[in-house]
Amino acid sequence: MDKRQSLLKSVALARHQFIQAASGLTYEQSQFKPTPDVWSVVDNVEHMVWAEMGGINGIWKTLDGIRNKKPIWTGEAIHHGLPIEKIIEKTWKEKEQVPEIAKPRWGGSVDYWIEALANCQNMLEALCDEMDGYDLEQIIYPHIISGPLNVVQRLEFLRFHLNRHQRQIENLKSLPDFPLAR
Template sequence: MFLDQLLQSVADARNRYIAYVQQLTEEQAHWKPDADTWSAVENTEHLYWAEHGGIWGMWKILQAKRDGKPPVYQGELIHRGRSIEEIIERTWQPKEVVPPIAAPRMGGSVAFWLAALESLQQPLTKLSHELADEDFEAIIHPHPISGPLDIGQRFAFLRFHIDRHRNQVADLRTLLAV
């Protein structure tokens, strides 16, 4: 039940993000105020790569558990029982450096990246069904910045991360209006 609520919160965040960015023209979606700020397209491409990697990693960890392989992470569970907001507060810098695997690098149309981002809900939904009989708090998939997160925290991270980037796009849109 809890994982279903987390899944829905990710879907809601994804839908809010897509609806917000779809309001931009292609030109607006590519606009950026300076070289160090991502455009809406770059934010969207980043969200796709980051989420794709996170979902793939959760599937990989689940399959390893089912195959009887030792857990990928065997250290101390320093974030047990913490909300994703608290974890981010403790582990992130004000402006983080994105891991290269999640960095925007291809460019292209905003419509493509929104469709790609939208497509990730299906494998995430399938994963949540696969996890139905699992103790998801015992399945740990480390985040490259925050460290060991259980599956529930990982789902919560997806929602948090999408909302974070929607806010960044909103900031861009405010600058566009000036």
């Protein structure tokens, strides 16, 4: 299995586990917020959709730029060779602020957002097929907080991000005042 397939598999597993954590909830459970500043389950899932759509689109734009000799990004690959966990440790604050573009804003049914997130995997796989023959470390699209990340780091980020928000959902579900299923 090549690096691309291995990374895709790790993202698919993280996506599946995230979706499992967010699935099977009542409306009240999916909307539950212990305090106004804490995201509900539906907020977490919607955020993941916006974040992934932006990242996947950015990588695709970057690949198109490389193909057409009009690169999206040029500069020093300051995180070259680093795993995403080290990059996040270096670049994120303890309580990082979500970029406006990735903030939950529509709300609605958690089932809608789960379906949208599941479909991000199809787009990601199609994108990875398009990268066949390209050096994944040379396709660099900046992350809004962490700066320039290559495709390997971007795929690691997707896994990391899904795991991070899965923990947030599991923490919500473990609160004593989380609504009971009916």
